[in-house]
Amino acid sequence: MTIETGHAAHSCGAVQRKGRASRRAPQPAGPAELRKILLFSNVDESTLSRLSADAKIESFHDGDQLFRQGSPVTDLPFVVSGYVKLLRIAPSGRQTLIAIRSGGEMIGEAPTGPDEIHTVSAEAVGATKVLKLPATRFIRLLKESPSLCAAVMRESKDSIGRLMGEVESLKSQNADQRLARFILLLCPPGEDRCRFRLPYDKRLIAARLGVKQETLSRAFAKLRAHGVRTETRNVHVESVSHLADQCDRLGQRARSAFGRRNAEKRHDAA
Amino acid sequence: MTIETGHAAHSCGAVQRKGRASRRAPQPAGPAELRKILLFSNVDESTLSRLSADAKIESFHDGDQLFRQGSPVTDLPFVVSGYVKLLRIAPSGRQTLIAIRSGGEMIGEAPTGPDEIHTVSAEAVGATKVLKLPATRFIRLLKESPSLCAAVMRESKDSIGRLMGEVESLKSQNADQRLARFILLLCPPGEDRCRFRLPYDKRLIAARLGVKQETLSRAFAKLRAHGVRTETRNVHVESVSHLADQCDRLGQRARSAFGRRNAEKRHDAA
DNA sequence: CGCCGACTTGAGCAATCTCAATCATGGTGG
DNA sequence: CCACCATGATTGAGATTGCTCAAGTCGGCG
Numbered sequence: 312m313t314i315e316t317g318h319a320a321h322s323c324g325a326v327q328r329k330g331r332a333s334r335r336a337p338q339p340a341g342p343a344e345l346r347k348i349l350l351f352s353n354v355d356e357s358t359l360s361r362l363s364a365d366a367k368i369e370s371f372h373d374g375d376q377l378f379r380q381g382s383p384v385t386d387l388p389f390v391v392s393g394y395v396k397l398l399r400i401a402p403s404g405r406q407t408l409i410a411i412r413s414g415g416e417m418i419g420e421a422p423t424g425p426d427e428i429h430t431v432s433a434e435a436v437g438a439t440k441v442l443k444l445p446a447t448r449f450i451r452l453l454k455e456s457p458s459l460c461a462a463v464m465r466e467s468k469d470s471i472g473r474l475m476g477e478v479e480s481l482k483s484q485n486a487d488q489r490l491a492r493f494i495l496l497l498c499p500p501g502e503d504r505c506r507f508r509l510p511y512d513k514r515l516i517a518a519r520l521g522v523k524q525e526t527l528s529r530a531f532a533k534l535r536a537h538g539v540r541t542e543t544r545n546v547h548v549e550s551v552s553h554l555a556d557q558c559d560r561l562g563q564r565a566r567s568a569f570g571r572r573n574a575e576k577r578h579d580a581a
Numbered sequence: 582m583t584i585e586t587g588h589a590a591h592s593c594g595a596v597q598r599k600g601r602a603s604r605r606a607p608q609p610a611g612p613a614e615l616r617k618i619l620l621f622s623n624v625d626e627s628t629l630s631r632l633s634a635d636a637k638i639e640s641f642h643d644g645d646q647l648f649r650q651g652s653p654v655t656d657l658p659f660v661v662s663g664y665v666k667l668l669r670i671a672p673s674g675r676q677t678l679i680a681i682r683s684g685g686e687m688i689g690e691a692p693t694g695p696d697e698i699h700t701v702s703a704e705a706v707g708a709t710k711v712l713k714l715p716a717t718r719f720i721r722l723l724k725e726s727p728s729l730c731a732a733v734m735r736e737s738k739d740s741i742g743r744l745m746g747e748v749e750s751l752k753s754q755n756a757d758q759r760l761a762r763f764i765l766l767l768c769p770p771g772e773d774r775c776r777f778r779l780p781y782d783k784r785l786i787a788a789r790l791g792v793k794q795e796t797l798s799r800a801f802a803k804l805r806a807h808g809v810r811t812e813t814r815n816v817h818v819e820s821v822s823h824l825a826d827q828c829d830r831l832g833q834r835a836r837s838a839f840g841r842r843n844a845e846k847r848h849d850a851a
Numbered sequence: 852c853g854c855c856g857a858c859t860t861g862a863g864c865a866a867t868c869t870c871a872a873t874c875a876t877g878g879t880g881g
Numbered sequence: 882c883c884a885c886c887a888t889g890a891t892t893g894a895g896a897t898t899g900c901t902c903a904a905g906t907c908g909g910c911g
Contacts, residue, residue: 401753420738423731464734470737477744485866525868526866529892532891784857792899793901796899798858801859802859813907
């Protein structure tokens with residue numbers, strides 16, 4: 312686990328990076344934009360249009376901070392394009408990646424009352440567009456729209472499920488297995504042999520998997536033996552099904568000579 | 582990470598353990614019982630009494646399974662007394678501890694619609710009493726009571742926050758640090774020097790921290806140098822504040838001879 | 852008294868990290 | 882067009898953490 316940020320060594324305050332000019336020129340957004348957000352896919356039309364009244368779309372550059380852990384929640388942001396890192400920052404200053412949000416996903420938590428506080432920091436990965444809804448309006452509509460309420464509850468459960476999966480994989484899988492599972496997630500469904508591009512650089516992937524960059528690199532090397540080729544950001548999987556099969560075996564002890572199969576039945580944490 | 586269950590090597594199906602007789606004699610429960618549940622602390626009286634109509638209290642023995650991952654959600658359970666483990670079970674059969682629920686806490690997720698499926702398995706730790714609300718009634722009231730809705734959303738956010746903390750600590754702390762933090766959590770607030778009992782056995786604590794039992798044992802041994810004594814289940818902390826201070830230092834590399842302090846500024850995963 | 856389960860301890864090994872060097876790549880300026 | 886630099890990625894070597902196996906302690910209970 313634990314990877315350095317590479318560039319933004321400080322990343323405190325909404326620092327503008329790379330000296331580019333055009334940062335943060337809020338654009339208005341309408342119901343059409345909102346409808347593209349997963350959370351709203353089942354929300355009724357009228358709520359949606361009321362929600363979109365003060366919606367704004369903002370652009371960020373790589374490393375820009377969207378909000379900081381401990382600061383008050385003033386609005387509810389969603390990723391329109393690009394990626395956003397969610398980080399926990401310990402008192403020591405140590406930053407730990409908690410999750411990465413991509414297009415259509417909510418960043419942070421839906422506020423349900425006034426005076427809430429961010430429990431994580433959020434930072435743009437590459438050029439990113441974000442749609443922001445003012446928290447106050449959102450909170451008001453939450454009280455009036457059951458369909459919005461239901462959507463938020465569904466989203467929360469999703470989020471809980473994903474985090475539990477994260478805990479499970481950190482507790483029970485090694486780096487090779489986590490990488491294999493990560494790759495399987497990226498494979499377009501349907502084809503057994505496939506080719507795609509990694510969504511972000513390997514430093515970030517390493518942090519996402521909770522390993523050092525060097526360890527990730529070695530894990531990729533190990534997967535070559537199982538039909539996974541990489542050229543920088545491009546990945547080629549010879550057989551998705553075969554990789555999925557191997558996934559378990561990657562956890563097997565490297566077996567010093569004669570192996571005493573304690574086949575299956577490994578009780579992990581219980 | 583990863584600990585064996587010790588006893589219930591199979592734990593499949595609602596197995597009755599230890600051959601005791603008196604298992605599962607559902608008792609009715611009233612609003613008074615519900616009020617003790619954290620989730621309901623701010624729910625209005627009328628909703629609460631309607632909710633309690635079909636509430637039942639059931640008793641379980643150590644190792645009994647309350648529900649199984651993948652099975653349909655028929656009711657919403659809460660811990661009245663004792664502890665309940667939440668486990669994820671991989672296709673390989675490997676079980677991973679996700680969380681431990683204690684008195685007043687909700688087990689599993691609040692159902693928001695029909696036909697939901699459990700995403701974890703739940704198993705009693707020691708003798709445990711559980712309050713169950715039928716899912717259908719709960720779902721109905723959720724649609725009618727904004728205060729119940731709000732309570733569920735608050736609970737979800739809590740849960741998300743705790744899971745994020747879990748991910749953070751698994752990614753960024755070693756076994757010693759995790760144990761130190763765990764102990765600090767158990768210390769009664771106020772006193773600097775304190776003494777208390779561990780809530781469950783060390784095998785379970787190890788699983789909770791994501792390490793093997795032997796590793797936990799060694800971590801306890803290391804903490805003795807920082808004023809933490811243990812006699813089986815009793816813990817004595819000489820100075821809570823001192824332990825809290827040491828917490829960070831426990832992560833420091835054991836420093837082979839001359840140490841190049843790279844004091845602070847460790848960017849973990851980002 | 853003897854067994855069993857929980858816990859501890861020791862020894863060796865595997866996974867991962869750290870440090871450091873190297874390599875590839877894309878962009879920049881001359 | 883090319884030398885040069887910054888950044889990301891890879892690789893090697895050695896240190897450290899945590900795991901596995903195995904034995905031993907301790908306390909309770911039949």
